[in-house]
Amino acid sequence: MVFSGHKMMADTGIGVLALWRVLQKAWKCPIGGGGAINFVSEITHEQAGIPEKWQPGTPHITGAVSLKLAIDLLTSIDEEKRQKRRELIDYTNSHFQSLAQK
Numbered sequence: 001m002v003f004s005g006h007k008m009m010a011d012t013g014i015g016v017l018a019l020w021r022v023l024q025k026a027w028k029c030p031i032g033g034g035g036a037i038n039f040v041s042e043i044t045h046e047q048a049g050i051p052e053k054w055q056p057g058t059p060h061i062t063g064a065v066s067l068k069l070a071i072d073l074l075t076s077i078d079e080e081k082r083q084k085r086r087e088l089i090d091y092t093n094s095h096f097q098s099l100a101q102k
Helices: 021-026 061-076 079-101
Strands: 002-004 015-017 037-040 045-047
Touching: none
Parallel strands: none
Antiparallel strands: 002 015, 037 045
């Protein structure tokens, strides 16, 4: 699963990549550095474990905080508001369909 934060009203430059653990273990992260590497020599290097190998460099702290707040906001919308939103979407869709048929 992949999604970007800005489409949820979070900061830009933040997103989520959720992988099954078997894929996390099998795939090598294309970007290294920071805490993503356990060991480096002249010949080889060893990637860190999960999840560190997928988080190279300095964390986007403000983006992570804004993503958490955006998720909290979107999940706090109660069922009544969701139902009203669904009714408005259905009304709009039916209106456009009737216009298209004319």
